[in-house]
Amino acid sequence: MRGLMMDVPLMISSILEHARRFFGDQEIVSRSVEGPIHRYTYRDLAARTAQLAHALRALGVEPGDRVATLAWNTYRHVELYYAVAGIGSVCHTVNPRLHPGQIAYIVNHADDGYVFADLTFVPLLEALAPQLPRVRGYVILTGETTMPQTTLPDAMCYETLIGAQPTTIDWPVFDEHTACGLCYTSGTTGDPKGALYSHRSTVLHAMTAGIAEAARRTESTGCMMPIVPMFHVNAWGYPYVALMMGAKLVLAGSAHDGASLYELIETERVQNAAGVPTVWQGLLDFMTANGKELSSLRSMRVGGSAAPRAMIQAFEDRGIEVIHGWGMTETSPVCTNGSVARKHRDVPNRMDYQTRAGRCLYGVQMRVVDEEGQVVPDDGVSQGELHVRGPWVASAYFENETATQAQFTGDGWFKTGDIISLDADGYLTIHDRSKDLIKSGGEWISSIDLENAAVGHPEIVEAAAIAIPHPRWSERPLLVAVRRPGSTVDAAEILAYLQDKIAKLWLPDDVVFIDEMPHTATGKISKKTLRERYAAGVLSG
Numbered sequence: 274m275r276g277l278m279m280d281v282p283l284m285i286s287s288i289l290e291h292a293r294r295f296f297g298d299q300e301i302v303s304r305s306v307e308g309p310i311h312r313y314t315y316r317d318l319a320a321r322t323a324q325l326a327h328a329l330r331a332l333g334v335e336p337g338d339r340v341a342t343l344a345w346n347t348y349r350h351v352e353l354y355y356a357v358a359g360i361g362s363v364c365h366t367v368n369p370r371l372h373p374g375q376i377a378y379i380v381n382h383a384d385d386g387y388v389f390a391d392l393t394f395v396p397l398l399e400a401l402a403p404q405l406p407r408v409r410g411y412v413i414l415t416g417e418t419t420m421p422q423t424t425l426p427d428a429m430c431y432e433t434l435i436g437a438q439p440t441t442i443d444w445p446v447f448d449e450h451t452a453c454g455l456c457y458t459s460g461t462t463g464d465p466k467g468a469l470y471s472h473r474s475t476v477l478h479a480m481t482a483g484i485a486e487a488a489r490r491t492e493s494t495g496c497m498m499p500i501v502p503m504f505h506v507n508a509w510g511y512p513y514v515a516l517m518m519g520a521k522l523v524l525a526g527s528a529h530d531g532a533s534l535y536e537l538i539e540t541e542r543v544q545n546a547a548g549v550p551t552v553w554q555g556l557l558d559f560m561t562a563n564g565k566e567l568s569s570l571r572s573m574r575v576g577g578s579a580a581p582r583a584m585i586q587a588f589e590d591r592g593i594e595v596i597h598g599w600g601m602t603e604t605s606p607v608c609t610n611g612s613v614a615r616k617h618r619d620v621p622n623r624m625d626y627q628t629r630a631g632r633c634l635y636g637v638q639m640r641v642v643d644e645e646g647q648v649v650p651d652d653g654v655s656q657g658e659l660h661v662r663g664p665w666v667a668s669a670y671f672e673n674e675t676a677t678q679a680q681f682t683g684d685g686w687f688k689t690g691d692i693i694s695l696d697a698d699g700y701l702t703i704h705d706r707s708k709d710l711i712k713s714g715g716e717w718i719s720s721i722d723l724e725n726a727a728v729g730h731p732e733i734v735e736a737a738a739i740a741i742p743h744p745r746w747s748e749r750p751l752l753v754a755v756r757r758p759g760s761t762v763d764a765a766e767i768l769a770y771l772q773d774k775i776a777k778l779w780l781p782d783d784v785v786f787i788d789e790m791p792h793t794a795t796g797k798i799s800k801k802t803l804r805e806r807y808a809a810g811v812l813s814g
């Protein structure tokens with residue numbers, strides 16, 4: 274028997290409308306790309322988003338059309354999120370840190386009709402434009418006085434484009450399964466693949482992420498700062514969560530260095546911020562070098578790659594709760610909540626729980642499958658590949674049948690490629706990506722655990738463990754590390770340090786020091802690059 278309840282579609286525009294009506298005075302503060310700090314309210318956001326929606330329609334953007342953004346975290350990017358989705362079109366947040374060839378590939382693959390770009394990216398687009406024959410026009414996210422001279426065909430000024438349009442709109446209501454956003458993976462393990470989000474998945478994901486936030490801290494008028502870029506999985510849902518909860522939204526623009534982040538967090542009294550480990554490490558290094566403390570920040574979300582225990586500990590020692598979550602572009606991304614369970618808050622080994630990648634959120638289902646395809650028990654020991662499903666998990670890749678065939682099962686699960694274990698309390702431990710595992714003499718070595726142990730050494734800033742072919746063991750770990758500036762620590766010292774921290778078999782066969790670690794477009798260590806660089810080197814038996 275069907276329930277007799279209203280079938281009201283979950284629309285992204287309803288989040289904006291909610292924020293306009295109930296949190297109209299709340300602020301969005303952005304470090305603008307032009308330089309100065311810009312501040313306005315949710316009421317202003319709603320008015321300008323309406324203007325943008327009218328302007329998009331005037332440009333001929335139809336429901337279902339893809340509109341690309343190449344933009345940092347600023348208020349104009351938030352306007353694009355809501356306006357493009359609001360009229361039933363699809364906001365394709367292009368990651369500008371991808372290789373230019375990959376950017377051209379995904380703009381063409383997505384069939385983007387218009388590209389909205391920050392000033393920073395005008396030279397990049399000028400070079401790429403000849404390879405983008407189906408783009409009908411470029412809109413530069415700036416005002417008339419800062420509009421650059423450009424060779425871009427059909428370049429328009431954003432403020433001029435929206436300026437004369439009406440500031441109100443009746444947002445259309447349509448099928449909640451309609452696409453609203455498109456985000457390609459950052460290509461850490463191969464070519465970028467597109468996750469095509471819907472209004473329904475986005476609203477549900479924001480609800481669950483918001484509930485996780487509210488469960489820890491009941492005040493709904495906090496201050497949130499997604500440092501994670503808006504071109505990386507919708508900044509983990511923050512531009513939706515903040516509006517739902519009425520929190521002040523602080524946007525860092527393009528400045529991700531420790532000094533700039535510190536200054537913005539302190540001046541705007543940010544309480545909760547989110548970013549990948551490399552960003553937090555930069556902030557920590559700045560604070561340590563300059564003897565600074567954070568006075569407003571209460572909690573930080575970290576995810577995207579493994580957060581080293583030493584870093585988590587350093588922030589916890591400063592009274593900041595580190596919420597270590599797990600997610601992927603394909604999962605919207607938030608799937609776990611990294612808050613430690615009440616019963617583990619006061620135990621002596623609390624850090625063991627704090628460093629895991631959280632516990633599964635309501636709405637996501639997880640199973641862990643071994644190499645034989647058997648589901649393994651939640652005993653904290655048995656490992657396997659994590660499969661997930663849920664209302665905000667992709668059901669296929671956008672226009673990519675080969676990748677879809679490879680990563681989705683016949684019975685409706687998404688194969689994440691992450692090797693994990695779950696314990697009886699539901700804590701998730703990520704051991705590796707299946708492509709990063711090191712297989713030595715029939716045993717698996719977790720590169721994440723090895724790296725974590727290595728960055729525990731005070732002289733090591735970043736470390737990556739990769740598999741190198743070995744005549745006897747098939748593969749052995751090579752540790753690639755970046756030393757603290759001025760440090761002369763050598764391989765023997767690092768190996769001696771690791772001796773009692775990991776199994777003997779896991780000890781790297783060698784340690785190579787480099788000046789700078791290669792990173793992917795989202796700030797993760799690019800093991801693909803390291804493998805290419807060192808694959809030729811066969812470690813001696």
Ligand code: ADP
Nearest residue numbers: 458459460461577578579598599600601602630
């Ligand atoms: P890409 O696959 O291109 O790196 P994503 O940002 O979608 O793009 O990456 C998702 C992957 O990031 C996951 O499959 C997992 O391997 C890794 N990851 C995410 N969160 C964590 C975490 N907390 N600890 C370790 N790895 C993580």
